[in-house]
Amino acid sequence: MKNLHFSKRLYAVLAVFALTLGLGASVVRAADNGLAGKWKMVSTTPDGSEFPWTLVISYQDGKYNGTIQSEQGDVAAKDFKVDGTTVTLTGVYQDNDYQVRLKLMDGKLKGSWSGGGDTGDIRGEKAGAS
Numbered sequence: 001m002k003n004l005h006f007s008k009r010l011y012a013v014l015a016v017f018a019l020t021l022g023l024g025a026s027v028v029r030a031a032d033n034g035l036a037g038k039w040k041m042v043s044t045t046p047d048g049s050e051f052p053w054t055l056v057i058s059y060q061d062g063k064y065n066g067t068i069q070s071e072q073g074d075v076a077a078k079d080f081k082v083d084g085t086t087v088t089l090t091g092v093y094q095d096n097d098y099q100v101r102l103k104l105m106d107g108k109l110k111g112s113w114s115g116g117g118d119t120g121d122i123r124g125e126k127a128g129a130s
Helices: 002-031
Strands: 037-044 050-060 063-070 073-076 078-083 086-093 096-105 108-115 118-126
Touching: 037 108, 063 078, 063 086, 086 108, 096 118
Parallel strands: none
Antiparallel strands: 037 050, 037 118, 050 063, 063 073, 078 086, 086 096, 096 108, 108 118
């Protein structure tokens, strides 16, 4: 009987340990989805012009933040959200808000922007990626 009680207790401890490891691994996977880092982005305008900019995505204390870097300087992205491998944000350019929606696909960010009465495509690669 004593061995049965010990076995049940050991099983319960191992089950809790395994569950804890599983949850911890899920958190690590969520944090390490490939989004954090510096991204070299290009927005295409309706007339085909290309506008280069940089998106810096940081992950700290369970939260993502984004910074937009351009010739205008650095500014925190507004309404920055990450849902899985989808990123949404609002950036301001020449006093207009631009909504951006990006998806991580094959190690690259691809998506679209809209604002100022226009829309266009966006593509980007992580800095240092070839």
